[in-house]
Amino acid sequence: MPDELLDRLRRFQRDDFPLRRSHFRMLVDDGQHPTTLFIGCSDSRLVPYLLTGTGPGELFLVRNVGAFVPPYDGSAGFHGTAAAIEFAVLNLQVSRIVVCGHSHCGGIRALYGEVPAAALNLRQWLELGREAVLPVAEPGPEVLRRTEQRAVVLQLERLMDYPMVRPLVEARRLSLHGWHYVIEDGEVHVFDILRGGFVPASQADNAGTGPYRPHEPDELSGLLDGSGVPAGP
Numbered sequence: 001m002p003d004e005l006l007d008r009l010r011r012f013q014r015d016d017f018p019l020r021r022s023h024f025r026m027l028v029d030d031g032q033h034p035t036t037l038f039i040g041c042s043d044s045r046l047v048p049y050l051l052t053g054t055g056p057g058e059l060f061l062v063r064n065v066g067a068f069v070p071p072y073d074g075s076a077g078f079h080g081t082a083a084a085i086e087f088a089v090l091n092l093q094v095s096r097i098v099v100c101g102h103s104h105c106g107g108i109r110a111l112y113g114e115v116p117a118a119a120l121n122l123r124q125w126l127e128l129g130r131e132a133v134l135p136v137a138e139p140g141p142e143v144l145r146r147t148e149q150r151a152v153v154l155q156l157e158r159l160m161d162y163p164m165v166r167p168l169v170e171a172r173r174l175s176l177h178g179w180h181y182v183i184e185d186g187e188v189h190v191f192d193i194l195r196g197g198f199v200p201a202s203q204a205d206n207a208g209t210g211p212y213r214p215h216e217p218d219e220l221s222g223l224l225d226g227s228g229v230p231a232g233p
């Protein structure tokens with residue numbers, strides 16, 4: 001039986017790698033110095049390198065269902081996403097953190113539906129988006145889009161609870177960026193806290209919320225009750 005995956009591995013090493021050999025050699029000799037931590041949903045249609053025009057060595061990636069950030073609770077469990085955040089900020093000293101959700105997100109949709117009983121870890125993980133859910137029984141496309149965007153804002157708030165993140169953000173040495181990628185348009189909508197919502201990149205004057213302005217309690221409640229997040233396209 002032909003093994004297509006094996007064929008692809010061989011093709012990369014034979015055809016593609018030689019064109020990039022010197023670049024990878026440099027990344028090995030000098031080490032990696034990515035400036036951006038990209039926290040994205042695992043969805044196969046979200047391709048961070050395409051969106052940002054980046055290549056090897058430029059993005060430190062962590063991906064999970066929903067692009068969620070677990071709370072910093074000091075429990076020192078097997079928290080892969082939290083470990084990646086710590087490594088990116090403390091070791092790599094990135095200057096940007098992007099949280100990127102997207103349209104038609106199965107993780108967000110699952111918040112309104114049933115999760116298979118056997119998916120114990122998924123069920124628990126999805127709770128990290130629960131606060132973004134809107135009080136409707138049958139979510140239509142508009143509700144789902146608003147939920148996806150609200151979930152991104154929630155994760156930015158959680159990032160600010162990481163003790164190695166907040167001081168750097170407040171010192172303006174680290175910026176946080178909330179993105180919502182609309183797959184069918186090929187456009188990222190960036191969260192702009194000054195404009196109080198998500199703005200298509202084609203109309204934005206920055207790449208997201210940075211520099212982050214620590215929220216006022218009223219401001220956050222406005223965002224999370226939906227009144228601060230304008231309707232998407």
Ligand SMILES: [Zn+2]
Binds near residue numbers: 042067102107108
């Ligand atoms: Zn997703």
